[in-house]
Amino acid sequence: MRTPMQWSAERNAGFSTAASARLAAPVVNHGPFAFAQLNVAAQQADDRSLLSRCRRILRARANLAEVGEGQWQILESGHPAVFAIVHRAQSCTVMLCNLSDKPVSLDDTLDIVLQDYEPILADRKYAAPDRGNLALAGFGYRWFRWRPSEL
Incomplete structure (x- = not known):
């Protein structure tokens, strides 16, 4: 079973507004991969993130x-x-x-x-x-x- 996508630091990682108990799988709450620290919104805001680097590479490649x-x-x-x-x-x-x-x-x-x-x-x-x-x-x-x- 896969964990929900960590979209933001909001409740349930921004994945769902449902009660946490109703999610098919729990969100990651603790450790270095906890949704409060590691999520798409934080990656988009950080120019040094892996997501930002991949976007730069894809943009450059599209222009070649x-x-x-x-x-x-x-x-x-x-x-x-x-x-x-x-x-x-x-x-x-x-x-x-x-x-x-x-x-x-x-x-x-x-x-x-x-x-x-x-x-x-x-x-x-x-x-x-x-x-x-x-x-x-x-x-x-x-x-x-x-x-x-x-x-």
């Missing part, structure tokens, strides 16, 4: 037609824990993801020089790539976009 419609190619990142992919169509998007919990610094071994790319999305604030050197935090990600006159 080349990711769904263009050609893609896996790039050699120069680091075994870093997944790098480029999507090309009218624009060019490079996505980097560190699959390790350790921070990494990539040098100019990437097939594409990222200085001319506009940063789109990242898991945190990073310094701009400096002469091919690019930092990624543990489990970090960075997306870049380039709109060339010709590909």
Whole structure:
């Protein structure tokens, strides 16, 4: 049996106005997952929440037609824990993801020089790539976009 969705910090987690005894399953009242602390309304209000991060990723992805419609190619990142992919169509998007919990610094071994790319999305604030050197935090990600006159 599933617990009710925790919509807010209101009675019954904002799930129902019925008496608590009439709910099919009890709401989580105690501990780190109690509805008073962890609920959709609180996640929406927090720019650092998982829900807010997922929304930013989905919004960014929706604006990148080349990711769904263009050609893609896996790039050699120069680091075994870093997944790098480029999507090309009218624009060019490079996505980097560190699959390790350790921070990494990539040098100019990437097939594409990222200085001319506009940063789109990242898991945190990073310094701009400096002469091919690019930092990624543990489990970090960075997306870049380039709109060339010709590909």
